[in-house]
Amino acid sequence: MRTTRVLAACGAALMMIGGGASLAVAGSGPEAELAYHGAASLAAGRVDVRFTPRNDGASAVPDTSVRLAWSEPLADRQTLPDGCAPSGDRAVLCRVGALAGKGVGKPVSLRVQLREAPSEVLLEIGTVADGGQGSGSGVSDPQRVLVLDTGDEYYF
Template sequence: MRVLAVWGAVVAVGAVVLGGGTAVAAAVPEADLAYHGAASMAGGRVDVRFTPRNHGPAAVPDATVRLRWSEPLVDGQTFPEGCARSAARVVLCRVGALAADGVGKRVEMWVRLRGVPSEVLLEIDTVWNGGTVDRNRENDRQRVLVLDSGDAYYF
């Protein structure tokens, strides 16, 4: 009898946990962040400009994007407001709130790389999306090979 009572309590608790977990998962808003822009490089200086976009369906209360280069950056650089260096090859930029089907403020920066490489791989991805779920990670993760040609490479 005691075993049946314990088993019944376990089943009841499991139902509450599963039910609660399902309700919580369903309540998380979904958004689809994307970044589109261009990058160019000449003489070890990389110019980057991109615009964040939220394809929805929910708004994003706050978002942060990471820009990571395959080559280290020169120390002591100045970045645009909302952007900060977080590692030898990484800069984080707060893009802020994005309305559903909204376009954010354009981010423009240039960075100087150590040395003068003939190419650099730039990777851009979301590191914070304000607690929303993004099921389409293909358009908020960009990889761009930028050659030291002065030409713009679009993403």
């Protein structure tokens, strides 16, 4: 089922969530197909995430940010890479920038500390596109990754 959510931190942003979410770009014609491929690991409440954004569609995307949300609250203090900022108590937004049609973006790596040390955490990865202004196209279900506290990498 396709759903839309309002992301307060980006003001009325339409989130495009999922590994292959379609994002209609201004004008008619081919669409962008945004996807994120990477890995996440959890050890003692610390989550390491690395991924590479891809646009498998024919249309370029002028500006894109990814939202990473965890099922557990984040610790109050985080050291995040440039281009990333906290969004509420369970999410981080990272700027991906423009993606050419059939293009690959710069890899993103970050580490977050959870408030507690759970045995597992659910990570949801989605796109906030068009500088926070929705395109009106449909949204697919979130791309979800269950990460166990084993220190092992879980790929998505």
